[in-house]
Amino acid sequence: MKPVYSETKKHKNLVIIGSGPVGMVSALMLKDHFEKVILLERQSKESFLRKHGFTFPIVFSPAAIKILENIGAWDAIKSERSEFFGVVIHKRIMGKEFEFTSAQDGVYSHWRNHIVAMLYECVQEHRIHIHFDANVEDIDFQNNICRESKLGDVPFDLLLGADGINSFTRSLMAKAHPTFAEGAFNLTLLDNWYAYRLPAKGTLRDKFGGGSRFLASNVYVDNLATHPSDKFRIVTTSMKQPSEEISVLIKHDAALDLKQVKELNESCFGQFVDSAQVLNEAWDAGYAGKFDQVQAPTFNLNAVLLVGDAAHGFESTGDLINMGIASIGSFCEIFNNSPSISEALHAYDETVGDSLRYYADFSFRRSKEKISAEVATIEFAARLGITSRHPSLFGIFEDDFEIRKYMQKYKRDLLKVKLMFFGIPIMLLLLKLFFPKRKNA
Ligand SMILES: Cc1cc2nc3c(=O)[nH]c(=O)nc-3n(C[C@H](O)[C@H](O)[C@H](O)COP(=O)(O)OP(=O)(O)OC[C@H]3O[C@@H](n4cnc5c(N)ncnc54)[C@H](O)[C@@H]3O)c2cc1C
Structure with a gap:
């Protein structure tokens, strides 16, 4: 299997808290930059690899698939999946049931437990150590030390908090952050x-x-x-x-x-x-x-970075795991081109981090059904050929999904739509005011 990045190892220790899909993908993508990589997982190995439990289908975006291919996990992940043909909405309107169908062939859904099991095989193949039953007690953000009850003090050059929506790393960061109030990192x-x-x-x-x-x-x-x-x-x-x-x-x-x-x-x-x-x-x-919705004003403090649901968990329409994996891909790109870890972290939080926070806010308003008008107008404008389509608004990914570019496109299209709906009438009004019709003599 080819390594993704062939540069020689530059740093000593990468510590990742949480061994979910995003934690494992991060370990596999960053392993060549570090002499030692360790994942600290709270669950026991048995419960981590359990086959039962509720899981919703995960439809991978092309961007996430590319990353899973690069780390050599995609073939195993896609070996077990379901094909579905579309989405049917059953709705009762004035006592009568209506069916709206959006059929689409060749869409595949994967289940989380299988994804976890296959990523675990990859992690093992690369001899990356997962410390199960981990109990992280504290993080020293000044001296780059993570304290775990059995391992004691674990030093790190980079620590990724990939411990899911109720992230302990995030709550420690909230307490230690000198710029933001603790409450700014709360869940809603x-x-x-x-x-x-x-x-x-x-x-x-x-x-x-x-x-x-x-x-x-x-x-x-x-x-x-x-x-x-x-x-x-x-x-x-x-x-x-x-x-x-x-x-x-x-x-x-x-x-x-x-x-x-x-x-x-x-x-x-x-x-x-x-x-x-x-x-x-x-x-x-x-x-x-x-x-719950995570509201983190920053994902970074010193050498610690929040990733995946820990950083930007929100109510999903199928894009959560894709966001986590794609953002790790973006982080690696930035990391490869940065002279130091701190510069990479800073650059990531300012660019990709900002887009993710914008998306989280957008998703929050979407789940509160406050953007129905926004979504409907963009969709209407797209059908008129004025803007491009935004399939992720409906949880369907047709094209590549790079968060920053995607959010910029969405913001631009929103502005276009606003100009179209409000700008044209205002311009007509101004024209009427400044150039009133001459009365016939
Ligand atoms: C009911 C449900 C439905 C979902 N449906 C979809 C969907 O349709 N589409 C989609 O894309 N996504 C969906 N998701 C979300 C998807 O599973 C997550 O977005 C994805 O798994 C995020 O990965 P993650 O690695 O960031 O976090 P997680 O998968 O939450 O992994 C976090 C890991 O950290 C570990 N951990 C937690 N706390 C600690 C700690 N203190 N110390 C050490 N380890 C710790 C956990 O045990 C876990 O292994 C759904 C999730 C749920 C619960």
Whole structure:
């Protein structure tokens, strides 16, 4: 296997807290720059590699695929995936059910557990050490030392905080940061969720499974319950993970308790399963969680950098993991062209970091449904050929996805649309004011 970067090793220690997809990709991409790389993972090896558990499909962007190819993990990752043919939105409008289909062949969804297992094989192949059951106690941001309960003081030249949305690294950074207040790094609650899985059988499979032509299909169900409520939204996804199942993710407002959510769920799916018992058993094996938004004003303090969900976790429409992997790709590019680690970190936070924060803010407004008008006008303008299309607004990636360029394009298109909708009428008004029609004599 070819190394991605063939430069000789320049630095001593790279420490990565968190061995999720972004932590492992970072280790594989940066390993040639360091004499020693260590990943500190909180979970035990068994729970880290577990095959069960809820997972939603992950559709990789071309940019993320390129990076996974470069580190030699892509062939193994793509060996187990589901093909789906598009997205169907079921919506109940004035008591009647409508179906909107956006069919697209050749879209593949991958499941997180398989991605983790395959990246782990790559990490092992390169003899990168993962220290499982890690208990990180503290980080000394001044002297570049990370304290772990069994390993003691671990020195680092660069430390990446890849420990997910509830990042401990981020909370330590928030406490130690001289410029920003601790509260500036807080999480904001977006939605509550409940997730469980149903066997894809019978009527349920016919309605939500996509039929026999496809291995799987994606179906979004919006207010299909007999008691529709705008505080309740279901997303179902049928895929092989590893058996054919329908993952059900229910997003709901905190005002609805789990008993009410369960009742709404029954009114939606009860009619499609063989018995109430099937639904009950599946429900009981599920679990509840929260979608949070990370708001970090910076990702960097001295030689510590937050990456992946730890830096910019938000409610995903399928772009979270892609953002994490693509931004590591951008970091490596900057790292390769920088004379020192501190300059690379500074340059990254000012460029890619800024775009990610803009995107996180955009995503926050999107999840609060505050940008429907913005999205609709851009889409309308794109159909008129005035702007380009922005498929990621709908969670679908058709083109390459480089965060900085993408956000610049989005900002430009937004300005164009604003000029078009507000600028032209204002100009006409000004023309009318300055050049009033001459009255006929
Ligand atoms: C229900 C659900 C649905 C999702 N759906 C999608 C989707 O449709 N599309 C998509 O792109 N993404 C989706 N994601 C998100 C996707 O899985 C993450 O974006 C992606 O895994 C981010 O990777 P990460 O490595 O940054 O963080 P994580 O995958 O969260 O990994 C963090 C790692 O750090 C470890 N860790 C945590 N704290 C510590 C600590 N103190 N010390 C040491 N280790 C620690 C954790 O055990 C974990 O292994 C979903 C996530 C969930 C939970």
